[in-house]
Amino acid sequence: MNIVLIGYRGTGKSSVGKILSERLGRELVSTDAEIIKRANLSIPDIVKRFGWDRFRDLESDVCRDLAGKDGLIIDTGGGAILRRQNVEVLKAHGVLFWLTAEVRAIAERIGDDTQRPSLTATKSFTDEIEEVLRARRPHYEAAADHVIQTDGRSLTQVADAILAKL
Secondary structure (H helix, E strand, O other): OEEEEEOOOOOOHHHHHHHHHHHHOOOEEEHHHHHHHHHOOOHHHHHHHHOHHHHHHHHHHHHHHHHOOOOOEEEOOOOHHHOHHHHHHHHHOEEEEEEEOOHHHHHHHHOOOOOOOOOOOOOOHHHHHHHHHHHHHHHHHHHOOEEEEOOOOOHHHHHHHHHHHO
């Protein structure tokens, strides 16, 4: 069984994944890192050259490949849940934990991130986060086996909450 971390960027998936990996002695795999490795391009470059659809196609390939393995901790990109097939393959051999945070906390955590292009291109940073979260919320809710709030919790406390659910 895989442990799959879903949620918007800045909710702690990568950092909590590292803690879980250390505690459980499991391999941590980032879908974004796998996409970058396969494409030999950064995410902004993939999107700029080929568009979001091609990025999502690569993401689906990675989700399918990782879901076929066992015992992984999978740190997904924030939009992996937008395609039903990604959720289906990840759920087939995994438990999905939705890490959540308030917009203000997310904005503070990712304010300096240059590795992801804008998703709306026309909104302020905070407005973009609000808009994207509003659109994705139903997808996260439908995909999640468990919801873990990260606001006001240390990374260790978030990892503890996940382990308690297992």
